Amino acid sequence: MLLGNAQGACGAVDGCAYYGQWETILKVALLEDDLAQAKLLTQWLSEAGYEVFHRDTVSGFKSMLTEQPVDMAVLDWQLPDSSGVDALQWIRSQYETRLPVIFSTQRDSEEDVVAALKAGADDYMIKPPRQAELLARLAAVGRRAGLDRLNSPNLSLAHIEIDQEAQRVLVHGEEVKLTRKDFLLTCCVIKNQGKLLSREYLLKEVWGVNADLNTRTVDMHISRMRRNLQLDPSCGYAIKTVYQHGYRLEKVED
Numbered sequence: 001m002l003l004g005n006a007q008g009a010c011g012a013v014d015g016c017a018y019y020g021q022w023e024t025i026l027k028v029a030l031l032e033d034d035l036a037q038a039k040l041l042t043q044w045l046s047e048a049g050y051e052v053f054h055r056d057t058v059s060g061f062k063s064m065l066t067e068q069p070v071d072m073a074v075l076d077w078q079l080p081d082s083s084g085v086d087a088l089q090w091i092r093s094q095y096e097t098r099l100p101v102i103f104s105t106q107r108d109s110e111e112d113v114v115a116a117l118k119a120g121a122d123d124y125m126i127k128p129p130r131q132a133e134l135l136a137r138l139a140a141v142g143r144r145a146g147l148d149r150l151n152s153p154n155l156s157l158a159h160i161e162i163d164q165e166a167q168r169v170l171v172h173g174e175e176v177k178l179t180r181k182d183f184l185l186t187c188c189v190i191k192n193q194g195k196l197l198s199r200e201y202l203l204k205e206v207w208g209v210n211a212d213l214n215t216r217t218v219d220m221h222i223s224r225m226r227r228n229l230q231l232d233p234s235c236g237y238a239i240k241t242v243y244q245h246g247y248r249l250e251k252v253e254d
Contacts, residue, residue, distance in 0.1 A: 024150045024191060026142065029070040030054040031061045031087055032104070033079050037127075041074065041104070044131045050138075058082035062090055066245070069195040070099070071147055072138060075121075077105035077112070085119050092120045097194030100141040104129050150191050157190050157249075158235045169229075176228050181206055185221050186229065189239065189249050198246040222247055 028045055032038040033056040042052045053068055055061040058079050073091065075084035084103060091099055102123040103116045113124050122141040125134065142148065149155075155162040161170040167183055169176045178186065184206045189197065199215035207217070226232070226239055233252045240248050 025049065025051045026072065026147060026150070027051045027053065027068070027070040028138070029061065029065060029068075029073040031058065031073065031075045031079065031084060032056065033076060037076075041129065041134070044134060045138075048135050056080070058084075058087045058090075061087055065091070065094070066196065067198055067201065069192050069197055069201065071150075072100040072102070072142060072145070074102050074104055074134075074138075077103060077107050077116075085116060088116070088119050088121060094196075095194060098145060100138075100145045100147070102134075102137055102141060104134070155187065155190055157193070158237050160190070160229055160231075162187065162190065171229055178228060182221060182225060182228065186225055189222075189225065189247070193237075193249045194251075196242055196245055196248045201246070218246075 026049075028050045030038060030041055030045075030052055032041065032054065035056070038054050038056065042054060045052045053064060053070060055064050056079070058081050073087075075087055077084040079087075084105065088101055088103075091101060100122045101120065102125060103121050104125045104127060105112075106127045108126045116124055122144070123137050125137065153163060153165045155164065159172045162168070164187060167180075169178055169183065169186060185202065188202065188205050199218040202218050203215070206221075222239060231237060231239055231249075236252055238250060238252050240250050242248055
């Protein structure tokens, strides 16, 4: 069940979410079957500037994450069809980069806390949650995961440097001229390194929700992005085509 998809007081530029000119709205996946609790958490997170995507079952949560990349997750433990630990283990198996995950649950035994942390949780909160504490813990795990770098005007990856304020891209120190859409696509893909990005998601983020375009448009721009940015395994990173799903920017192992 999708409860909220809010951008708070944040703006958007040409379909990509930014605060002001370039700051990114962080996306939070919320797994919670208590709808009153989910509404409260969604309100708190939205007011703090996060974009929230909610589901109340593990199966629905997994399905959502295959279509919607997120930056962090807040998980309940006991769900109607499975557990938050199962959801966490699935996340760790699917994401190339480490997605920050916080548990918010009534289970308060030391054994439960240890089990969640051993399964890969980054933090653990006992219900009922407190607003200031939740936001502080999210900010802390986000910093540890390096999410604060997304709100820097400068992005970098291997031989690529991006100045988001000036909308300027350097490849091996030389400026590369990109169209507005190619620039937005470049920022979107690099910020979501390690995440599977569906063609539909990229169409929504870069071209706008109501863009009357087919997915071949994305394929064409991705191909041009690979060429313009010289992204191939020799540089340590590559944009992998995931059959019937979309694309993922991956670090290439030696």
